[in-house]
Amino acid sequence: MKSYRKEISLHVPSRHGFLKITPQIEECVRESGIQDGFVLVNSMHTTSSVYIDDEEEGLHRHYEQWLEKLAPVLQPGDYSDEVIGEDIVDSHMKRHLMGREVTVAITSGRLDFGQWEQIMYGEFDGGRTKRVLVKIIGE
Amino acid sequence: MKSYRKEISLHVPSRHGFLKITPQIEECVRESGIQDGFVLVNSMHTTSSVYIDDEEEGLHRHYEQWLEKLAPVLQPGDYSDEVIGEDIVDSHMKRHLMGREVTVAITSGRLDFGQWEQIMYGEFDGGRTKRVLVKIIGE
Amino acid sequence: MKSYRKEISLHVPSRHGFLKITPQIEECVRESGIQDGFVLVNSMHTTSSVYIDDEEEGLHRHYEQWLEKLAPVLQPGDYSDEVIGEDIVDSHMKRHLMGREVTVAITSGRLDFGQWEQIMYGEFDGGRTKRVLVKIIGE
Numbered sequence: 001m002k003s004y005r006k007e008i009s010l011h012v013p014s015r016h017g018f019l020k021i022t023p024q025i026e027e028c029v030r031e032s033g034i035q036d037g038f039v040l041v042n043s044m045h046t047t048s049s050v051y052i053d054d055e056e057e058g059l060h061r062h063y064e065q066w067l068e069k070l071a072p073v074l075q076p077g078d079y080s081d082e083v084i085g086e087d088i089v090d091s092h093m094k095r096h097l098m099g100r101e102v103t104v105a106i107t108s109g110r111l112d113f114g115q116w117e118q119i120m121y122g123e124f125d126g127g128r129t130k131r132v133l134v135k136i137i138g139e
Numbered sequence: 140m141k142s143y144r145k146e147i148s149l150h151v152p153s154r155h156g157f158l159k160i161t162p163q164i165e166e167c168v169r170e171s172g173i174q175d176g177f178v179l180v181n182s183m184h185t186t187s188s189v190y191i192d193d194e195e196e197g198l199h200r201h202y203e204q205w206l207e208k209l210a211p212v213l214q215p216g217d218y219s220d221e222v223i224g225e226d227i228v229d230s231h232m233k234r235h236l237m238g239r240e241v242t243v244a245i246t247s248g249r250l251d252f253g254q255w256e257q258i259m260y261g262e263f264d265g266g267r268t269k270r271v272l273v274k275i276i277g278e
Numbered sequence: 279m280k281s282y283r284k285e286i287s288l289h290v291p292s293r294h295g296f297l298k299i300t301p302q303i304e305e306c307v308r309e310s311g312i313q314d315g316f317v318l319v320n321s322m323h324t325t326s327s328v329y330i331d332d333e334e335e336g337l338h339r340h341y342e343q344w345l346e347k348l349a350p351v352l353q354p355g356d357y358s359d360e361v362i363g364e365d366i367v368d369s370h371m372k373r374h375l376m377g378r379e380v381t382v383a384i385t386s387g388r389l390d391f392g393q394w395e396q397i398m399y400g401e402f403d404g405g406r407t408k409r410v411l412v413k414i415i416g417e
Contacts, residue, residue: 001140001279001417003314005385036142037276038179040316040381044392046332052239053231054185062213062228070209070348074340089340092331096376098235100330103179103242103381105274107144112272114183133390135383137315137416138276139140140279175281176415177318191378192370193324201352201367209348237374242318242381244413246283251411253322277415278279 004032004136007044012126016067018060019121021050021132025104026111028134035109037138042101044133047091047125049098055118067094067124091124098122106138143171143275146183151265155206157199158260160189160271164243165250167273174248176277181240183272186230186264188237194257206233206263230263237261245277282310282414285322290404294345296338297399299328299410303382304389306412313387315416320379322411325369325403327376333396345372345402369402376400384416 008024025041041050053059071093102119105112111119121132147163164180180189192198210232241258244251250258260271286302303319319328331337349371380397383390389397399410 001315003416005383005390037140038177038274038316040383042381042383044395046330046392046394051235052185053235059228059231063232066210066232071344089337092337093341093344096329096331099238099377101381103181103240105144105179105181105272107274112144112274114185114270114272116185117183131392133383133392135316135385135390138142176279177316177413190374191324192374198367198370202371205349205371238377242320242379244283244318244320244411246413251283251413253324253409253411255324256322277281 001137002034002139004028004034006134008132008134009129010121010132011129012123015126016064017123017126020055020118021121022119025119025134029106029109029111029136032136034106034136034138037106037136039104039106039134039136040101041119042133044131047088047095048130049095049100049122050102050132051098051120051122052102052117053120054116067097070097088125094124140276141173141278143167143173145273147271147273148268149260149271150268151262154265155203156262156265159194159257160260161258164258164273168245168250168275171275173245173275173277176245176275178243178245178273178275179240180258181272183270186227186234187269188234188239188261189241189271190238190259190261191241191256192259193255206236209236227264233263279415280312280417282306282312284412286410286412287407288399288410289407290401293404294342295401295404298333298396299399300397303397303412307384307389307414310414312384312414312416315384315414317382317384317412317414318379319397320411322409325373326408327373327378327400328380328410329377329398329400330380330395331398332394345375348375366403372402
C-alpha cells in the first residue's frame with residue numbers, strides 16, 4: 001500500500017464563496033503515482049465544506065440564498081450564551097448541510113467520476129487562509 | 140492490496156424515488172473476494188444520493204414531503220439566470236441534504252452493518268438511467 | 279495492509295445529546311498500530327450521527343433548536359401510515375442533516391486533524407445503548 005498527503009491552501013476574501021478544486025486534487029493524484037485506491041478530501045476547518053457538484057455559477061447563487069434560509073445568521077436574542085461569536089454558529093450549520101469531506105475512487109490513476117462531478121470547496125467563514133487535506137491510499 | 144470496481148445501472152421512471160441497493164452491493168463484495176476493507180458507494184450524478192437508512196416505505200413518503208419543504212422546486216421568479224434548467228436546482232439541493240456517498244466497512248467478507256442499516260439510492264431527477272459506482276479496496 | 283475493528287458503546291439517557299468521542303477513536307488508532315491510512319467511524323444505527331465539529335457546549339444548544347426547526351417531531355395528522363412510530367421519523371431526518379459517518383486520515387499514527395476538529399456523536403433517539411463502528415485500514 002502506498003500513501004500520499006498534501007495540504008492545499010485556499011483563501012476566499014468574502015464571508016462566503018464556492019471554489020472548484022478538482023484541478024488541485026487531480027495534480028495530487030498524479031504526484032502520488034497511485035493507480036487504484038481512494039482519495040479523501042476534507043476541510044481542516046469546522047466552518048467550511050468539501051463537496052461534489054456541477055460547477056455552475058448559477059447554482060452557487062441559489063445555494064447562497066438557500067443556505068441563508070435554512071441556516072440564517074443568528075440574531076443576538078437567539079443566543080443563550082456568550083461562548084460562541086455571534087457570526088459563527090450559522091457557519092457551522094451551513095457546513096453541516098454541505099458536508100465536511102468526500103471520498104473519491106481512483107481508477108487507472110484518475111479520479112473515477114461521472115460526467116458532471118467536480119470537487120468543490122464551500123467557504124462559510126472566509127477572510128483568512130484555510131486548509132484542505134488530501135490523503136490518498138492505494139497502489 | 141486488492142481492488143474492485145463496478146458500475147450499477149438504476150432507472151427510476153418518476154422524478155423522485157428511493158431504492159434499496161444493498162443486495163447489489165453485497166454481490167459486489169462477494170465478487171471482489173475482499174475480506175477486510177472499505178467499500179465506497181457513490182452516485183455518479185449530481186442530482187441523486189446514496190445514503191444509509193432503514194428500508195421503510197413509510198419513511199420514503201415522509202422524506203418526499205420533507206425534502207420538498209426544505210428544498211422546494213424553484214419558481215421562475217426565483218431565478219437570477221437562465222443557465223440552469225428551472226426544474227434542476229432543487230434536485231441538487233435535495234441531493235446535498237441526503238448526501239452523495241457512503242463508505243462501509245467490510246469485515247469477514249461482509250458489509251459490517253448494524254441491524255437496520257441498508258444502502259439506499261435516492262433519485263431527485265429521474266426518468267433516465269443513472270449510474271452508481273462501487274469501489275472496494277482491501278485484502 | 280493492516281486492518282482493525284472495534285465497536286464503541288454509548289448511552290445517552292435523554293432523547294437527544296451530543297458527545298465528543300475523539301479520545302476513544304485516538305485510543306483505537308493507537309491500538310491498531312497503523313501509522314498511515316484511513317479510519318472510518320460510523321453510527322451502526324439509523325437515528326444517530328457521527329460528525330466532525332468544534333466541541334462547544336453552546337453549539338449543541340443551538341443545534342438542538344435548529345434541528346427541531348428543520349426536522350420537527352411529526353404530529354399524528356402528519357402520518358399517512360402506522361408503520362413507523364410517531365416519534366421516530368424526525369430522528370431519521372435529523373440524522374441525515376448531521377450525517378452517518380466520517381472518514382479521517384491517519385498520518386504518523388495520529389488522527390490528521392485541523393486545530394478544532396473533534397469527532398462527535400449525535401443522538402436523536404436516546405435512552406438505550408448504541409454502537410459506533412471504528413474500522414481502520416492502512417500500514
